[in-house]
Amino acid sequence: MxxxxxxxxxxxxxxxxxxxGSHGHIKLKYQPAVPVPKGKLAVWLFLSTEIMFFTxxxxxxxxxxxxxxxxxxxxxxxVRVLEWLGAVNTFVLICSSVTIVFGMEAAKQDMPVKAxxxxxxxxxxxxxxxxIKAYEYNSKFxxxxxxxAPRSLLYDRADLNYLSAVxxxxxxxxxxxxxxxxxxxxxxxxxxDHGGGLEDLIxxxxxxxxxxxxxxxxxxxxxMRELALESLAHQINPRGPNPRVDAYLAxxxxxxxxxxxxxxxQQETIDEDVREMQSRVSALSEExxxxxxxxxxxxxxxxxxxxxxxSRKAATKATxxxxxxxxxxxxxxxFEQFNGIHDGLxxxxxxxxxxVIPSGNTWANTYFLMTGFHALxxxxxxxxxxxxxxxxxxxxxxxxxxxxGLYWHFVDIVWIFLFPLLYLF
Amino acid sequence: xxxxxxxxxxxxxxxxxxxxxxxxxxxxxxxGLSFWVANSYLMENKVVGWAAMMLVSVAKALxxxxxxxxxxxxxxxxxxxxxxxxxxxxxxxxxxxPDVGYRYMTYSKERxxxxxxxxxxxxxxxxxxxxxxx
Numbered sequence: 191m192x193x194x195x196x197x198x199x200x201x202x203x204x205x206x207x208x209x210x211g212s213h214g215h216i217k218l219k220y221q222p223a224v225p226v227p228k229g230k231l232a233v234w235l236f237l238s239t240e241i242m243f244f245t246x247x248x249x250x251x252x253x254x255x256x257x258x259x260x261x262x263x264x265x266x267x268x269v270r271v272l273e274w275l276g277a278v279n280t281f282v283l284i285c286s287s288v289t290i291v292f293g294m295e296a297a298k299q300d301m302p303v304k305a306x307x308x309x310x311x312x313x314x315x316x317x318x319x320x321x322i323k324a325y326e327y328n329s330k331f332x333x334x335x336x337x338x339a340p341r342s343l344l345y346d347r348a349d350l351n352y353l354s355a356v357x358x359x360x361x362x363x364x365x366x367x368x369x370x371x372x373x374x375x376x377x378x379x380x381x382x383d384h385g386g387g388l389e390d391l392i393x394x395x396x397x398x399x400x401x402x403x404x405x406x407x408x409x410x411x412x413x414m415r416e417l418a419l420e421s422l423a424h425q426i427n428p429r430g431p432n433p434r435v436d437a438y439l440a441x442x443x444x445x446x447x448x449x450x451x452x453x454x455x456q457q458e459t460i461d462e463d464v465r466e467m468q469s470r471v472s473a474l475s476e477e478x479x480x481x482x483x484x485x486x487x488x489x490x491x492x493x494x495x496x497x498x499x500x501s502r503k504a505a506t507k508a509t510x511x512x513x514x515x516x517x518x519x520x521x522x523x524x525f526e527q528f529n530g531i532h533d534g535l536x537x538x539x540x541x542x543x544x545x546v547i548p549s550g551n552t553w554a555n556t557y558f559l560m561t562g563f564h565a566l567x568x569x570x571x572x573x574x575x576x577x578x579x580x581x582x583x584x585x586x587x588x589x590x591x592x593x594x595g596l597y598w599h600f601v602d603i604v605w606i607f608l609f610p611l612l613y614l615f
Numbered sequence: 616x617x618x619x620x621x622x623x624x625x626x627x628x629x630x631x632x633x634x635x636x637x638x639x640x641x642x643x644x645x646x647g648l649s650f651w652v653a654n655s656y657l658m659e660n661k662v663v664g665w666a667a668m669m670l671v672s673v674a675k676a677l678x679x680x681x682x683x684x685x686x687x688x689x690x691x692x693x694x695x696x697x698x699x700x701x702x703x704x705x706x707x708x709x710x711x712x713p714d715v716g717y718r719y720m721t722y723s724k725e726r727x728x729x730x731x732x733x734x735x736x737x738x739x740x741x742x743x744x745x746x747x748x749x
Binding site for chain 2: 224225226234235237238241242245246248249252253256257258273274277280281284285287288291292295592595596599600602603606607609610613614615
């Protein structure tokens with residue numbers, strides 16, 4: 191084993207180097223099957239199983255990702271993925287791969303202090319990677335992107351299930367704010383800073399959620415039902431411009447405004463009716479008081495009763511119209527107040543209403559599975575670094591450092607594949 | 616590459632350092648390259664863009680394996696481990712190709728109806744869904 195040269199081969203294979211049989215016996219030479227130290231062989235075997243482990247995870251993602259029809263997979267913006275942050279993390283890991291290589295070289299040259307410095311640098315870079323990862327995870331959790339139930343706010347499509355989820359979520363939010371408010375009044379604590387004021391939430395409930403519920407319940411056309419639900423989802427969490435919804439909303443609001451004008455016209459005539467009936471009733475009752483003749487009295491009495499009945503009916507009709515007007519004006523108010531919000535109600539008011547992101551849950555599951563296992567491997571590497579840092583890293587430890595380095599490079603390679611797959615595709 | 620006697624630890628490492636720095640530089644350049652591909656005209660045809668990015672990733676992984684993990688300098692035993700592992704990895708991915716194709720090409724009516732559909736088509740203009748009041 192003197193043919194070729196290997197810069198990584200430090201400890202060599204001591205088993206092979208016995209002295210030649212000088213006493214005449216046959217001395218057996220132990221020839222290892224693979225001419226590398228046992229530790230290194232073990233690490234390489236471990237890594238070859240790890241390759242298959244991560245290939246399986248990535249393969250699952252590939253089937254789900256590329257088997258999904260065009261457009262039904264979340265874009266990076268949908269799921270709050272920042273491409274440049276992934277690139278920075280890639281750079282951090284590449285740097286850490288270089289530092290550990292230099293650390294090993296230093297140990298090989300018997301420079302333990304230098305080796306320790308490089309290893310410490312690697313450790314810090316690994317921590318930076320995990321820090322950035324934690325920040326990324328947090329920004330997803332903040333937007334309700336969790337790997338599945340019960341916390342996930344992601345829905346695949348805007349359907350009735352989604353609508354009821356929005357409704358119950360909003361109701362719970364309003365209830366909690368109301369409770370908080372009464373608690374604040376009784377305890378007179380400084381007001382808690384909440385993104386969405388109670389009035390906003392109540393308007394969202396009346397003018398958006400309950401309106402959509404009403405529309406969905408009353409419309410006959412399935413296409414219109416779908417559009418109503420889609421527009422609700424779009425207003426809560428827009429996924430880029432949606433001309434379909436814009437056209438639908440413009441159409442709908444114009445319709446609502448017409449109906450309001452129509453109802454206002456009706457209201458005027460009804461109010462006139464009410465006034466007329468009331469004046470007739472008061473005129474009749476005056477007449478009744480003035481009248482002495484019994485026959486005429488009963489005649490007036492019956493017409494008074496009829497007038498009272500008519501007046502009552504007119505008043506009922508007036509309240510009916512007011513009831514009809516209420517949701518319509520709520521709708522217009524909500525539209526005027528919220529339509530200018532381009533980042534969606536969730537973002538604008540810091541709400542956590544359910545969101546429609548096609549394949550969002552599938553994405554979250556695969557994303558957290560792959561990055562989570564990768565992060566666990568990074569964590570394992572950091573633990574190994576801590577253990578190594580406790581030793582004197584001279585030439586005798588170079589082999590150990592190489593083994594840890596091999597593992598660390600593998601972790602880097604996994605990220606090299608995860609980065610484009612998760613951030614850039 | 617250059618002759619170093621690792622067993623005696625003679626410090627003939629300067630050219631190795633140069634190799635490592637060069638590899639590091641290449642890795643940075645390749646990371647930039649895949650980032651550029653993701654935002655370039657290559658993504659107009661997604662398959663081309665994806666293939667380009669995967670090629671870049673394979674190149675990066677090869678650089679790390681060959682130089683940082685020293686496989687370039689290792690003796691023939693390296694093939695005992697890497698070739699089966701590579702074979703299994705590639706085979707696993709290739710085995711998935713029919714799956715992807717099957718999922719993609721035979722998209723059943725039931726699945727389409729229950730799928731998260733993007734449904735971005737022509738704007739619908741017509742009668743709105745505002746409920747009538749009578």
